[in-house]
Amino acid sequence: MPDAWEGAAREDLDMGDVAAVAEEVAGQTSHMNEAAAALAREKGWAEPQKYNYDVYNASNKPREAGTEDGAAAPVWACNAAKYEWKEEYGDVGPRNEELEKMLFRSDYHNRAGDKFEHLREIKVTAETTHQPQPVKSFDDAGLHPIMLENVKLCGYAVPTPVQAYSIPAIMNNYDLMAVAQTGSGKTAAFLIPVLSKLMGKAKKLAAPRPNITEGFDSSLQGVRAEPLVLIVAPTRELVTQIFDEARRFCYRSMLRPCVVYGGGPIRDQRMELQKGCDVLIATPGRLIDFMDKPHVLSLSRVRYTIIDEADEMLHSDWDQEFVKIMSGGDTNEDADHRYMMFSATFNKDCRELARKYLSNDYVRIRIGRAGSTHLNVSQQVFYTEDNMKKQCLYDLLLAMPPSRTLVFVNSKSQADLLDDYLFNMGLPSTSIHSDRTQLEREDALRAFRTAKSPILVTTGVAARGLDVKNVMHVINFDLPSCTHGGIDEYIHRIEGRTARIGNEGLATSFYNDRNDDISADLVKILIESKQPVPDFLQSEVPEGELTFDDDTDNEGDGNGEEASGDAYGDAYADPATEYSNDTAAAAVETPAPAEKVNTGAAW
Numbered sequence: 001m002p003d004a005w006e007g008a009a010r011e012d013l014d015m016g017d018v019a020a021v022a023e024e025v026a027g028q029t030s031h032m033n034e035a036a037a038a039l040a041r042e043k044g045w046a047e048p049q050k051y052n053y054d055v056y057n058a059s060n061k062p063r064e065a066g067t068e069d070g071a072a073a074p075v076w077a078c079n080a081a082k083y084e085w086k087e088e089y090g091d092v093g094p095r096n097e098e099l100e101k102m103l104f105r106s107d108y109h110n111r112a113g114d115k116f117e118h119l120r121e122i123k124v125t126a127e128t129t130h131q132p133q134p135v136k137s138f139d140d141a142g143l144h145p146i147m148l149e150n151v152k153l154c155g156y157a158v159p160t161p162v163q164a165y166s167i168p169a170i171m172n173n174y175d176l177m178a179v180a181q182t183g184s185g186k187t188a189a190f191l192i193p194v195l196s197k198l199m200g201k202a203k204k205l206a207a208p209r210p211n212i213t214e215g216f217d218s219s220l221q222g223v224r225a226e227p228l229v230l231i232v233a234p235t236r237e238l239v240t241q242i243f244d245e246a247r248r249f250c251y252r253s254m255l256r257p258c259v260v261y262g263g264g265p266i267r268d269q270r271m272e273l274q275k276g277c278d279v280l281i282a283t284p285g286r287l288i289d290f291m292d293k294p295h296v297l298s299l300s301r302v303r304y305t306i307i308d309e310a311d312e313m314l315h316s317d318w319d320q321e322f323v324k325i326m327s328g329g330d331t332n333e334d335a336d337h338r339y340m341m342f343s344a345t346f347n348k349d350c351r352e353l354a355r356k357y358l359s360n361d362y363v364r365i366r367i368g369r370a371g372s373t374h375l376n377v378s379q380q381v382f383y384t385e386d387n388m389k390k391q392c393l394y395d396l397l398l399a400m401p402p403s404r405t406l407v408f409v410n411s412k413s414q415a416d417l418l419d420d421y422l423f424n425m426g427l428p429s430t431s432i433h434s435d436r437t438q439l440e441r442e443d444a445l446r447a448f449r450t451a452k453s454p455i456l457v458t459t460g461v462a463a464r465g466l467d468v469k470n471v472m473h474v475i476n477f478d479l480p481s482c483t484h485g486g487i488d489e490y491i492h493r494i495e496g497r498t499a500r501i502g503n504e505g506l507a508t509s510f511y512n513d514r515n516d517d518i519s520a521d522l523v524k525i526l527i528e529s530k531q532p533v534p535d536f537l538q539s540e541v542p543e544g545e546l547t548f549d550d551d552t553d554n555e556g557d558g559n560g561e562e563a564s565g566d567a568y569g570d571a572y573a574d575p576a577t578e579y580s581n582d583t584a585a586a587a588v589e590t591p592a593p594a595e596k597v598n599t600g601a602a603w
């Protein structure tokens, strides 16, 4: 059942009948509302793009790798170009101008925004018996020279808070649990130190490598993939994004990254693995598939196992697979195997996971209150009955200057319907959800990134962790219900998409009585992030102190009480380190109205 596991099992990929959908869409486009379309043009929105189903239907043939704009035939993200190491290179490979341009100078690559300072002002706590000294700059972090150059090529001037702490922790060989808001740079927080540490040692540690020359035949000359680093993340979009970041950081080194994910071409993925793989990034389902083929993949060399978005991994029946993944690399009982978990929230299950899989002296880093929202996302909530939502969305879009806009819905059918509606109203929308084929998902995302289709309608699962430059507006067409992630999901949606690395953004939510299960939590978040609470939610404004269930580190029932002298508390009895404000990424303390935990043993 591996694939059911992907996308947190709430959505499964069903290849669907693309041709039938194409016909349907073609039929519907004739209903294009000409007047609405004219108005959309007038307001500056681009023309909507039709799906090119011919391309999808013809897409079984091998595709050319490495093009970023997808202008030609669609390219699987897993086949994107990477630096290919050759035997004759010394410790540092020569530059490759063309690849460098593609990796580091793409227009669509997210860069730090004006509000970067905000991120540097959040409170950080690191707690462990061995407190890492935060690094003030990448130059002082003891990085391998190649890594340092790659960081500079990425344009990262100073470490974000989570990076400032995780780099020294990982460089000093600790297991790590890092909790930081979405968009705070967690990917680089593990990739930079882990890959940097391996750069000098790859020759010694890595599995034998084939000599990839013209005419390389992986079925004859291929090797078994024996990665040194295993990174697991819950969605396909997220793993390809991590892969992209890994391609940048591995540049000019011998480390070779590969990505495998469900829905992608298994043959292409296997062929990539057979060219050698030092860094494997995978969704759990596809990873297990490959683990069941020991001649293709062995985890016996793995030195670092990293679980990204660990909280999301916990949403479904992951238990068995998780155990398998976490123990996969321990066939040689190698004490040198480090485990890391990254998450945006740190609920009870995450804590349990950390206790179960991380070594006793693991370092815990928490940036701001887990689950809190950025100060630089403006949030507004409108009361909107279900039957008026479409009209409201249309009006809202036309009232805004055209910009990259993410529209969240709660079901796949709703995503289709809404995408069609917007399309027919002449707005440049596209959509992703897990009933689309993987190639369609990748293509829709590319159209969104490159602003060919600046409006993306999506389900929450499909969009988890996406890092797209300049998403200015997130619209919760449907607010998440408590059974679908509730307020955590709300935070992921709004915080993860806009205001990434400090770009300012707006979040609009449509609310009606069907959303009252989330109303109390929503109001707390609005208050905490200093946003107006609309009249119809005033009754939910709590009296007295704000409390956040999810924020407690206690081992009890999560009812908000402080941890008291149990094994967990005692182990971390050292006072929390505050990120002192003379560091490069200075932390001015900006406590939430009622910061309840974050003291001594509890955190």
Ligand code: ADP
Pocket (backbone or CB within 6 Å): 109, 110, 111, 112, 155, 156, 157, 158, 159, 160, 163, 180, 181, 182, 183, 184, 185, 186, 187, 188, 465, 467, 496, 500, 501
């Ligand atoms: P998270 O995993 O915490 O949600 P990401 O790792 O996806 O965040 O990073 C968000 C964005 O920030 C990415 O576009 C990344 O390239 C960028 N970024 C990461 N670190 C830095 C840094 N030190 N300076 C500037 N930008 C950074």
Ligand code: MG
Pocket (backbone or CB within 6 Å): 183, 186, 187, 308, 465
């Ligand atoms: Mg992330």
